Amino acid sequence: MDHPNILDIAKRIRHSIIELACVSQGPHVGTALSCADILTTLYFQVMRLDDWESRDIGILSKGHAAMALYATLAEKGIIDKELLKGYCLNDGTLPAHLDRFSAKGVEVSAGSLGHGFNIGLGMAYGFKKRELDRRVFVVIGDGESQEGSIWEGALFAPTMGLDNFTVIVDYNNLQGYGRPNDICSFHPFAEKWQAFGWHTVEVDGHDHVALQRAMNEPTAGKPRAVIAHTTKGKGVPFMEDQLVWHYYIVTEEIRKQSLEALR
Amino acid sequence: MRNAFIDTVIEECLRRDDIFIISGDAGLGVFDEFGKQRPDRFLNLGVAEQNAIGCAAGMALAGFRVYVYNIVPFVLYRCYEQVRNDICYQQLPVTLVGIGSGFSYAPMGMTHYSVEDLGVAQTLPNLRVFSPADPTEAEASARFTLAGSEPTYVRLAKRGEPRVHLDALPDVTRPIQLAEGRDVALVFHGTVVGEVLEAHRILGEMGVSAKVISLPLINPCPIDQLDEMLEGIGQVVTIEEHFVDSGLGCRLALWSAANRPNWRLSRMGIKPEYVHAVKKQEGMRAHYSLTSAHIASHVRSLLVKN
Structure with missing residues (x-):
């Protein structure tokens, strides 16, 4: 089912991300923008969050995109918007990488890549063993997919019977210092997950309808991998697909330009 | 174990x-x-x-x-x-x-x-x-x-280690005294216990009264309780099958430097190096001076020096 306001919600989340990046004068705005639609779809259209005790779990394994998660949690009303004001500041509230003790909805502490994915696998397995009908959704980066731990987990998940587990790869095709496939032999990518025994789907990672369909379709008992093709810096035309916005700072001037250009 | x-x-x-x-x-x-x-x-x-x-x-x-x-x-x-x-x-x-x-x-x-x-x-x-x-x-x-x-x-360790405590322990988080003594305290952890107890026996024959304390909990280290047990003891020797510069002895040395500067502490353990010697456990203990005989003679030399 399409959410009538989903595009507006995603836009408000992007707006928050730009504000957070500006106030904190911190990096990673591009990576946060690239996964904004994925998180919007997850938190507003896919995950069951009404009964908090039995909620589905969302994990941002690419913890350097924390701004995107904070903005989404605030938009969803899981955390107070006031908390955002202390993002990445001296005597602040929310760190630039995730600390599960910092706020409700931050399920897992993450910042070093290749951790949240495996923790998510363990949670999904734990829910199975406790016979709980809870699902786990983990967002990882394409650069993060170079971590050995990802492929250790990818090998084991099908054997562990984790049909309640979904990994969404935010495939923005730009890691910190270049294109993944220039840095290592990355391609073919989706085929790797398929060969490891995952139900694998490739989608446009900014298409909410396609994302939602991919996250809900049956997987015949397999864990699910959604390869979401995205654009780094998505929504701010001059940031889109530009490597520099992994680290560049959003100045006051850039903030104004970004918010004006935001689409 | x-x-x-x-x-x-x-x-x-x-x-x-x-x-x-x-x-x-x-x-x-x-x-x-x-x-x-x-x-x-x-x-x-x-x-x-x-x-x-x-x-x-x-x-x-x-x-x-x-x-x-x-x-x-x-x-x-x-x-x-x-x-x-x-x-x-x-x-x-x-x-x-x-x-x-x-x-x-x-x-x-x-x-x-x-x-x-x-x-x-x-x-x-x-x-x-x-x-x-x-x-x-x-x-x-x-x-x-x-x-x-x-x-x-x-x-x-692995399996087959002998039982030292014949009765269940009231509290494994506290230092456990295995033998009473007044001249020196041998503080250790782990399966080097056999060497330590034998060293205690050898020292006894030499007329040295050694208190023996096992410390199964390394962190958080029950140092205050250990400190109480060491009251009146002039010489403390730590013994461990571990690098000598990063284990229990090192920890006690740091603590005593700040809190008991008058402690005489000697640390026995493995010299920090990559081990190329091919020996069984008892051979390694001999190689790194961790046998009962080494412990006894080291303690004896410390007491003579003191």
Whole structure:
């Protein structure tokens, strides 16, 4: 089912991300923008969050995109918007990488890549063993997919019977210092997950309808991998697909330009 | 001692529903029966240590008390960052059961020795660390972890170690006195206990009265209680099958420098180096001057000097 306001919600989340990046004068705005639609779809259209005790779990394994998660949690009303004001500041509230003790909805502490994915696998397995009908959704980066731990987990998940587990790869095709496939032999990518025994789907990672369909379709008992093709810096035309916005700072001037250009 | 620990956990797991055991393709025969009895509470996560620790953390978040069983390098070294970020930082009820303390596995080679694990483990806030001396201390450590919910690392040897304590221990978190003495205190942890007790006997024949204290809990170290037990003792000697510059002795040296500058402390342990000698455990102890004879003669020389 399409959410009538989903595009507006995603836009408000992007707006928050730009504000957070500006106030904190911190990096990673591009990576946060690239996964904004994925998180919007997850938190507003896919995950069951009404009964908090039995909620589905969302994990941002690419913890350097924390701004995107904070903005989404605030938009969803899981955390107070006031908390955002202390993002990445001296005597602040929310760190630039995730600390599960910092706020409700931050399920897992993450910042070093290749951790949240495996923790998510363990949670999904734990829910199975406790016979709980809870699902786990983990967002990882394409650069993060170079971590050995990802492929250790990818090998084991099908054997562990984790049909309640979904990994969404935010495939923005730009890691910190270049294109993944220039840095290592990355391609073919989706085929790797398929060969490891995952139900694998490739989608446009900014298409909410396609994302939602991919996250809900049956997987015949397999864990699910959604390869979401995205654009780094998505929504701010001059940031889109530009490597520099992994680290560049959003100045006051850039903030104004970004918010004006935001689409 | 590994069986004393694991059997205690398994026994409890048959009664409780919230315990889960993960092995990393290790422990031949240890889990055969248990795997059949509770297949839904045991998983072999193979030769993939980063994933095993990450999964253990996830299972803890899903409500389980998790035990990860493997040789020491595979619960602490290979996956150090997972232990740091996933378990300790997140304060999860996961117990890392490490087998092969010190030179237990000699002469398997340096890759299989655990001679710096306490140094590594002590860098991790929130991590409770046990180094039992015998099956009784191992069993008591297991019971302690079953009652608690903190991240814990337990340093075990292998199997077949003799029982030193014949009765159950009232409290495994306190220093345990094995022999009374007044001239010198021998403070140790782990399975070097046999050498220490024999050294105590040799010293006795020489007319030296040595107090012997086992310290199964390394972190948080019960130093205040130890300090009380050491009252009136002029010379303290720490003995451990561990690198001498990063284990218990080092810890006590730091503490005494700030709090008991008049302590005379001598540390016995393994010289920090990559071990190329091919020897069994007793040969390694001789090579690194950790036999009862070495301990006795070292203590004697200290007392003469004093």
